[in-house]
Amino acid sequence: MAAKQGAAATTYSPKIMARTRPPIFKGSDLDWTRPDGRGFHQCRPALLQTGAVSAASGSAYAEFGNTKVIVSVFGPRESKKATSYSDVGRLNCNVSYTNFASPTLGSQGTDHKEYSSMLHKALEGVIMMETFPKTTVDVFALVLESGGSDLPVVISCAGLALADAGIMMYDLITAVSVSCIGKSLMIDPVTEEEGCEDGSFMMTCMPSRSEITQLTITGEWTTPNINEAMQLCVDACSKLGEIMRDCLKQAASASDE
């Protein structure tokens, strides 16, 4: 292992990373097709599956294009010894990346602190914490491959895993992001699009209750654009919610047989 660490600093990837912004966005936005050939308001095909990890109380695997994520839920189980008494349950979230998750990341694949806390904040509004007092629910996510819109996929997958674990929730949780590039809005952006975006918009909502648990807007946005993005996300979330519901129903009927 010592040899590896010594060598790690001196290796480099032969692949050349294109870090330039495509010039197409100047005037004729409409001629632009997205890298994967989707329409601007079209999400990637989603593959969802529950019960990916047998050792966990609940788990789910989500694949949106090249973004591949596994989420395991453990508990409710005993809280850590050091924590004080609490009437309501605790939620503990962690998001980590594999070393091969993205070609640019190199071997830095480790814990992602920012996403961990974002995931926690997105989920705490949906889970009925009072149903498991004194105990902790752990939600751990591993991004196997990062292909863009990682956080929304992690959040949606976590919602599915929580439902699979039988943790009480007010509703399923779904998340979708939108990128603003020039004048156009693109839903469910891939890595290349995220790399050259002017602004990003991510919404986490409960589709049946039409309530938003988390909304982050960064970068350059005009008010009409925000309204449009909001509408896009609400629609996409409700569709994703239905797909997740179907997935859970299928899993339930399969286990009945």
Place this chain on the structure above:
Amino acid sequence: MALVDSSQDLSAEMEVDAFRRLFPLRFFERHLSESLRPDGRPLGKARDTIVNLGLVSSADGSALAKIGSTTMIAAIRMEVMTPSLDSPDEGCIAVEFHMPPICSPTVRPGRPADEAPVISKRLSDIISSCDMIDLKELCLVSGKAAWMGYLDIYCLDADGALFDAALLSAVAAFSNLQIPVVALNDNGRIVAINGGQEENASIREKEAVNKEKRKLTLKNIPFSLTCILHKKYILADPTAEEESIMDTLVTVVLDSSDQIVSFNKSGGNALAGSSAIKSCVELAKKRGKELKEILGEMDID
């Protein structure tokens, strides 16, 4: 009447479950005396095994191996390094085994699992010692540039026999490895030639350094089997539950010609007699044949 029956069934089932939790050792010994295991396997039989290749598009070679519910994903990324002075025409392979918190309730974030570095070391020892890969094949420009293969294995679901599954996924990932075609550019750096990118057009005209060496030849493929020794019984391919109850594990690694590459018995209560060791090796030979068939099917397509 039917209702009474079903409630009796249920209570009987609950009793069995309670017995299993309260007296796990006795529960298992009762099964063993019938030459059967709780999951319905005979003692010497390994669980169903699946291998899938090329799932990770961001890596140069990858494989997923599943033994029962134990799941491993292995991926290799090729990077360029300057070879050391002692071996100017050899590349290098760095193996790392990870147990992320998703794989088991015992692993918590921020605290790596105890087993992970142990398995990591054993894997890299076996891969380097069993002559599977000729490091000379990883040479690009003698003394100047060679490949460094980063092999990362992630455990996605831990249900016993982690080492076997990890080694299987590693071998499969090597068989899936596609080395990128590269050329030496003006600055003395190695760059990839991937067709279609304009910025590489000037490089493409030059000769690729490694036109033929796109695949590694795997000379010798190691296969492993972990067994539990418990009293007079030998259980092949244990689950996590079995590993937690009976603690004497024996791992046999054999190569393609059934030579022993590694034999590991890391302590434990039971002492292994020579006959037990012989039967472990026998079981490993049988398992090696099974695994060869599974990998053989993969190579065809």
